[in-house]
Amino acid sequence: MFSKILIANRGEIACRVAATARRMGIKTVAVYSEADANAKHVAVCDEAVLIGPAPAKESYLRADKIVEVALATGAQAIHPGYGFLSENSEFANACAKAGIAFIGPPASAIEAMGSKSAAKSLMEKAKVPLVPGYHGDNQDPDFLQGEADRIGYPVLLKASAGGGGKGMRVIEKAADFKDGLASCKREAINSFGDDKVLAEKYLQRPRHIEIQVFADTHGNCVYLFERDCSVQRRHQKVLEEAPAPGMTAERRAAMGEAAVAAAKAVGYVGAGTVEFIANQDGSFYFMEMNTRLQVEHPVTEMITGTDLVEWQLRVAAGEKLPLQQDQLRIHGHAIEARVYAENPEKGFLPSIGTLRHMRTPEAVNFELGGSNDPASFRIDSGVREGDTISPFYDPMIAKMIVWGKDRKEALARMAQALAQYQIVGLNSNIGFLSRLVQGEAFSSADLDTGLIERHHAALFPAVAPANLSTLAFAAVALIASEKQVGNDPWQSSTGWRMNAQLQRGLQFEEEQGTHSLSVTYEQDGWTMAANGASTQVRLVSQAANELVLAMGEQTMRGTVVRDGEQFHVFTQGHHTVLHYIDVMAHAGESEAEGGRLTAPMPGKIVAVIAKNGQEVKKGEALLIMEAMKMEHTISAPHDGVVEEVLYAVGDQVTEGAPLLNFKQ
Structure with a gap:
């Protein structure tokens, strides 16, 4: 077994690999960019070496530098994690040439499966079912459109060297093909350095089911059952679970054996x-093979009682697989939720910023199964409170994984764990995940890759205004933070008055409107009124930002985190953001001038569609930004005239920067 390995990655996967290595007594070397100097993965490894500036192509994608660091630190093997160089055959060859073990498949297998089109040709020869499509080398736009017309719309365009949902477009009709192809190729070249695409028939209501395979150098190959990864947004997975709901033993065996055959075919x-796209009737088609560990591997570990990173290390060291096929069993049900820094209400745009407050479910004390299995709850994360989510890398905050004796119990555990997750400082998808997990479609296992779009109305309901109890939490936190000035009793935070009661008005603002809260100070609390309702409020206890309030006959617990003039109220599983309006402090201020469209996040302009003086209709595309390797189209908010485009193709823009002057 190795005594020291280098982890050629960052974030939660680097921390995950380091944890298993530590348990096995293996020392670890981290590599990091200038942006990650204080990152968690740097802290958890035994050594850490700076490899370059923030952009991945100048640091984490520098194969030569990483091999150089491995040799200099005495690392005997390199674990690539996923993403970056994990499926790069040249990197695997460079490791072998340097005498360093690559903790992954041989370069020949990466090459065979690295190209989606080549892999499909290989699978066709092995008689694995394929979705109708074109996987050849001819990339002429007119030819590709002819193939799309032949296949029939809707058609899915995919980057041949792609993954992670990047370089994918669904083309609904022939008129949209050329624009979609150009966009797909731009994103593919930016993400993978290769703009080759393939075209396939886009199946209606398909499920995404993948099989975990494992092989050693002694000729053994097994499948560790399946994962259902159907719930996706922008072709990227949101929830994953194992085993797949509704999977029969016969279908599981057929898919597992096909996956093993695919793995053996490439040595x-x-x-x-091995990823399959499956119809609702049970038929399935080969989609692609990911020659690495997957983000969602923990759900497989949960139901099989295995450590797949340990298996990787043992196989790379020349050992046999720890278990054979007849020794593998499915135990219970596991679900993984990916917690992202993003804004679901704005098309899942990534969010950047500092995690000013982050509270994870430290202990989930469930009683459903009669005992609290310590392996029933897990968080894999590469960030800590105080860390920054930057625009340079994937905006994942954490993966939260729960286990239950069955799917119903796992769902209940996930819902409760999400209710305990708190983040302040940037947008997150936690509220969306809660609605998704508890929604009728997911809870009833009515799964397909279009689930989020099909149930958009239920998953994105109109947000109700803050109720009186939420306003009361914010008000009590504000009052508790106010300090008495000197010995002046009239400045006492208790609101003392001689022969009278102090009454004051507080204003809080949110997207749904402004709330005027009347607060009357009583001997043992307050009377609070807003929006036609009133209640008696008493502070029962306070520990830092944790409050217990008695409101009428009810006692409620909540957390209030103040970030400047914003009060983040977490109570009853909901997160409400209220902006405190200090009327005196803001007297005389006027609203900012409008008429400009601004950048939703930092990025680069990749296409300018509108021209100065052009009349446009609402929803018409004006320009296209590329950020975090994904394209974002900026569209006209209403009918109007483009007065001036402020940036050109190739320009970098900061979040909030005006992109063009626009007149209605």
């Missing part, structure tokens, strides 16, 4: 995932 070694 596979190590952990890999």
Whole structure:
């Protein structure tokens, strides 16, 4: 077994690999960019070496530098994690040439499966079912459109070297093909350095089911059952679970055996995932093979009682697989939720900023199963409170994984864990995940890759205004923070008055409107009134930002985090953001001038569609930004005239920067 390995990655996967290595007594070397100097993965490894500036192509994608660091630190093997260089055959070859073990498959297997089109040709020869499509080398736009017309719309365009949902477009009709192809190729070249695409028939209501395979150098190959990854947004997974709901033993065996056959066909070694797209009737088609460990591997670990990173290390060291196929069993049900820094209400745009407050479910004390299995709850994360989510890398905050004796119990555990998760400082998808997990479609296992779009209205309901109890939490936190000035009793935070009661008005603002809260100070609390309702409020206890309030006959617990003039209220599983309006402090201020469209996040302009003086209709595309390797189209908010475009193709823009002057 190795005594020291280098982890050629960052974030939660680097921390995950380091944890298993530590348990096995293996020392670890981290590599980091200038943006990650204080990152968690740097802190949890035994050594850490700076490899370059923030952009990945100048640091985490520098294969030569990483191999150089491995040699200099005495690392005997390199674990690539996922993303970056994990499926780069040249990197695997460079490791072998340097005498360093690559903790992954041989370069030949990566090359065979690295190209989606080549992999599909290989699977076709092995008689694995394929979705109708074109996987050849001819990339002429007119030819590709002819193939799309032949296949029939809707058609899915995919980057041949792609993954992670990047470089994918669904084309609904022939008139949209050329624009969609150009966009797909731009994103593919930016993400993978290769703009080759393939075209396939886009199946209606398909499920995404993948098989975890594992092979060693002794000729053994097994499948560790399946994962259902159907719930996706922007072709990227949101929730994953194992086993797949509704999977029969016969279908599981058929898919598992097909996956093993695919792995053996390319001489596979190590952990890999064979992905299938499945119809509702049970038929399935080969989609691609990911020649690495997957983000969602923890759900497989939960139901099989295995440590797949340990398996990777043992296989890379030349050992046999720890278990054979007849020794593997499914135990219970596991669900993983990906917690992202993003704004679901704005098309899942990534969010950047500092995690000013982050509270994770430290202990989930469930009684459903009669005992609290310590392996029933897990968080894999690469960030801590105080860390920054930057625009340079994937905006994942954490993966939260729960286990239950069955799917119903796992769902209940996930819902409760999400209710305990708190983040302040940037947007997150926690509220969206809660609605998704508790929604009728997911809870009843009515799954397909279009679930989020199909149930958009239920998953994105109109947000109700803050109720009186939420306003009361914010008000009590504000009052408790006020300090008495000197010995002046009239400045006492208790609101003392001689022969009278202090009455004051507080104003809080949110997207749904402004709330005027009347607060009357009583001997043992307050009477609070807003929006036609009133209640008696008493502070029962306070520990830092944790409050217990008695409101009428009810006692409620909540957390209030103040960030400047914003009060983040977490209570009853909901997160409400209220902006405190200090009327005296804001007297005389006027609203900012409008008429400009601004950048939703930092990025680069990749296409300018509108021209100065052009009349446009609402929803018409004006320009396209690229940020975090994804394209974002800026559209006209209403009919109007483009007075001036302020940036050109290739320009970098900061969040909030005006992009063009626009007149209605």
